[in-house]
Amino acid sequence: MLSLTMPADVNIWILGGTGFAAGFLGSMLGVGGGFIIVPVLTLALGLPIQYAIGSSLISIVINACTATSVYIRCHMTNLHLGLLLSCTLVPGAVAGAFLAASLSSPVLTIIFGLLMVYVAYLMMPKKRHRLAPEQVAASKNVIEKDHAPHAWLDGCYYDPAINREIAYQVHRPVTGLVTSFFAGVLSSLLGIGGGIVNVPVMNRFMKVPLKATIATSALLLAFTTMTGALIYIFNGYVVPYVVAPLIICVFLGARLGAALAHRSHSVLLMWLFTFFLAVTAVLMILKALNILG
Amino acid sequence: MKMECRYDTRHEKLHRLNRRISLVLRAGIAVSLILIVSGLIIFLMSEAPHTSPLLPLPSLVEGFAALNPAAFITAGVVLILLLPAAILILSLAYFIAVRERQPVIVCIVLLIMLAASLILVLK
Numbered sequence: 035m036l037s038l039t040m041p042a043d044v045n046i047w048i049l050g051g052t053g054f055a056a057g058f059l060g061s062m063l064g065v066g067g068g069f070i071i072v073p074v075l076t077l078a079l080g081l082p083i084q085y086a087i088g089s090s091l092i093s094i095v096i097n098a099c100t101a102t103s104v105y106i107r108c109h110m111t112n113l114h115l116g117l118l119l120s121c122t123l124v125p126g127a128v129a130g131a132f133l134a135a136s137l138s139s140p141v142l143t144i145i146f147g148l149l150m151v152y153v154a155y156l157m158m159p160k161k162r163h164r165l166a167p168e169q170v171a172a173s174k175n176v177i178e179k180d181h182a183p184h185a186w187l188d189g190c191y192y193d194p195a196i197n198r199e200i201a202y203q204v205h206r207p208v209t210g211l212v213t214s215f216f217a218g219v220l221s222s223l224l225g226i227g228g229g230i231v232n233v234p235v236m237n238r239f240m241k242v243p244l245k246a247t248i249a250t251s252a253l254l255l256a257f258t259t260m261t262g263a264l265i266y267i268f269n270g271y272v273v274p275y276v277v278a279p280l281i282i283c284v285f286l287g288a289r290l291g292a293a294l295a296h297r298s299h300s301v302l303l304m305w306l307f308t309f310f311l312a313v314t315a316v317l318m319i320l321k322a323l324n325i326l327g
Numbered sequence: 328m329k330m331e332c333r334y335d336t337r338h339e340k341l342h343r344l345n346r347r348i349s350l351v352l353r354a355g356i357a358v359s360l361i362l363i364v365s366g367l368i369i370f371l372m373s374e375a376p377h378t379s380p381l382l383p384l385p386s387l388v389e390g391f392a393a394l395n396p397a398a399f400i401t402a403g404v405v406l407i408l409l410l411p412a413a414i415l416i417l418s419l420a421y422f423i424a425v426r427e428r429q430p431v432i433v434c435i436v437l438l439i440m441l442a443a444s445l446i447l448v449l450k
Contacts, residue, residue, distance in 0.1 A: 092404055096356070099410045103352035106345045113345065113418060117433045121440055128444045186429050256411040257437070261444045263408055268449065270380050274400035278367040281407070285360060 044079055046279050053280040056093060057287025061101035062295045063307050064251030065229030066094035066259065067284065069314055081276070088266030089277050091259050093284045098256035100288035105249035108296055112189040112246050115204055115236070116253035119214040123228065126218020127258045133223055143322035146220060150315035153234045157311060159304045189246055195299045205241040213239060218258060228258050230314060233307060244300045244307075252292075344421045348414055355413065359406040366399030412441070 052074040060067030068090040075086035105111045190201035204210075217231035229251045236247040266272055295303060373396060381401040382390050390398025419434035 092407065095411065096359075096407050099352050099356060099407065102414070103349050103356065106352075107349035109342055109345050111345070113341070113348075114430055114433070117415070117418060117430065117437055121433060121436045124437070124440045124444055128447060131448070186427070253414070256414070257441065260408055260411045261441065261448060264445065265448050267381060267404070267408075272381050272404070274366065274379065274381055274397045274404075275370055277404060278363050278370065278400050281363055281403070282360065282367070285356065 044081070044276055048074065048078060049276065049279040050283040053093060053283030054287040057097050057100070057284035057289075058291040059287075059310070060094070060097045060229075060284075061104075061252060061288040061291035062248075062298075063229070063303070063310055064101075064233050064248030064255075065310070066090075066255050067097050068094055071280070075276070084266070084269070084271040085273060085276065088263070088269075088271035089273070089280055091263035091266055092272060092277050093280050094255055094259045095263055096281050097284050097288045098252045098259065100285050101249070101252035101292045102256060104289065104292035104296065105252060109189075109191045110245055110249035110296065111253050112187070112204070112242065112250045113253070114187050115189070115207075115210075115240075115242065116250045116257075118187065118207065119210060119232070119236075119250075120254055120257040122211045122215040123218040123232070123254055123258050124261065126215040127222045127228065128218075128261065129215075130219035130222025131262070133219065140322035140324075144319050147315045147319035147322065150230070150311055150318070153238075154308050154311040154315060156238055157234055157304060157308045159301045159308075189242075191246060193245060193300075194297055200243055200246075202241065202243050202246065206239055210235060210240045221258070222262075229255055230311060234311075244303055245295065248295060248303065340425055344418065347421070348417055351413055351417060352410055355406055355410045359403040362399045362403035362406070366396040366403065369394055369399065370396035415441070 052071055056067030056070040059065070059070065068087075071090040071093055072083070072086045075081045075089060076083055081089075102111060106113070184204060184207050187204040187207055188202065189204070190199060192199050213235045214232070217228055217235060220231055221228040232251045232254050233244075233247050236242045236250060237244050242250065263272075375396055379397050381404065382395070382397050384401075384405070387398050387402055389395075390401070415434060415438060419431065419438065422430040422434060
């Protein structure tokens, strides 16, 4: 089966460069990086889509684990929140995978693409980005709020870009759980990385600071893509010669991306994420309209 | 690349778990990368076809003995895929030890969800 569909030779340098770019952007923005890997593997290297997705999913797992290893050491990852949201994100992703066969429709993709354009607008940094009042006075809040039912989800980390400790409260956990389920469904249904949905939901709905959102999103990605990657392996859609250089370079890119994200100012990350979201949305709409082929 | 984390005054217990998870992840990734790099080097030095698939787990030992590059890469990939499960098990053990009720429930639910998803998709 493999020799019939796989190209006889694959350029290892293109694979490496793709992996590095995906790892760097993916870990820096809390997204998987599949949006780079899948098109390059299919369009530039001529791999069948199943092999491209299989390789991409494994790359996302290594990307997410590498980013998490960096972020969690600096306490940027909200472990409690990540574990909680994964509880609905994982079944959502599985439900989406089953729905994909019957509901795959260009109209749905266009609607979601337009929604993403709106989310990109929401994610744009306002005139002058400041910390929300609840984050500035957060240390006090966290102590005062210890009796609150979801105080266990609150988090804190040190931000070297502004030389300040940021503590924050997590708002609307139930809304977050419900939205996560749909985020999982959409990510499988539309073949996009979960991070593209998770990051705006956590940042805008749940009021989690962007850096903690990006770090927690990396943890979520590890759980959601693990199952998908296993499916592709069991079906024989993973080729060692393709994944090996990808994994090595994704790791290098992810280390660099996570280190830079930790030191970067949140406003810069917010602009980057907004740009990335808008580009992905436009590409999705163009693809659904068959303009990209 | 080394980062300084200054925040360590509160949530010290949770920070200990964070450091432990980071350590496990870094160790797992390091071992996995060693295996994958070794496999890739053997691949480039040998004339193995570039389209050969990952090996089934029972054949790994034979593959290692025969210096089959696919065996090294398969072992590395499997190790990477076990890392998220390691985070979950480590967290669960920790939260049980410190008797934090909500995170324990969340970890158990997530463990069940992952297992159920796996069973469902493999069917």
